Amino acid sequence: MQKQSECVLQCVSVESPVGELLLSGCEKGLHTITIGPEHRSGLISDQAELNSELQQCVTWLQRYFRSAQSVSSLPFPALHHPLLQGDSFTAHVLRTLQSRVHVGQTVSYKELGEMAGNPKAARAVGGAMRRNPVPLIVPCHRVLCSSGESGKYMGGNGDEIKVWLLSHERKMVLIVNEGRLVVKYM
Structure with a gap:
């Protein structure tokens, strides 16, 4: 039986409107995206040196932030x-989110x-969102919360980033209701 080789990770930093993005990935695909300044050694500065999977991700993100x-x-x-x-619940929820919420x-x-097959799992879905790599x-x-509130993003440290991303994707109106930010879409 042949042992599967470990991934050889590459890291690259990408500037975006929501701050610096740190991407890590191997020749098989993306491993992580970290939003915010986080300095790591081994960053690749010449994108021509990136493996094709990581380069595809950089291109995808650049297009996303343009439009x-x-x-x-x-x-x-x-x-x-x-x-x-x-096949964990977390993996299933994250794949469902990626494929069905455009x-x-x-x-x-x-x-x-409900979309992931467990209508009573709202809290577990929140846990899956926190673990999203x-x-x-x-x-x-x-x-979002059922109330329409944006909810926490990045442990509450990126709430304004979440609002920016939602605004970037579609027209929205922000309403302050009893001291809480509520997002309404047009």
């Missing part, structure tokens, strides 16, 4: 994070649980 609707016709970059490879759409935690590609920013 979110433009990526609707593009295939998603390949994903190779171990969390996304199995640019400009939103879904509640409860609705996503590839935000933007698996669009956890499109998941």
Whole structure:
């Protein structure tokens, strides 16, 4: 029996309107996207040195930030994070979100649980969103509270990023209701 070789990761930093994005991936696909400044050694500065899967992800993200609707016709970059490879509830929820909630759409935690086959799993869906290793590609920013509130993003440290991403994808109106931010779409 042959042992599967470990991934050789490459890392690249991409500037975006929501801040610096740190991407890591191997020749089989993307492993992680981290939003925000995080300095790691081994960053590749010449994108010509990137493997083809990581280069495809950079191109996808650049198009998304130019025009979110433009990526609707593009295939998603390949994903190779171990969390996304199995049959766990988290993996199933993340794959369902990626394949069924498109640019400009939103879904509640409860609705996503229903879509994934477990209508009583709203809290577990929230846990899956917190563990999402590839935000933007698996669009956890499109998941809202049933009340219409935006909910937490990046542990509450990226709430304004979530609002920006939703606004970038479609027209919206922000309403402050009893001190809470509520997102309404037109």
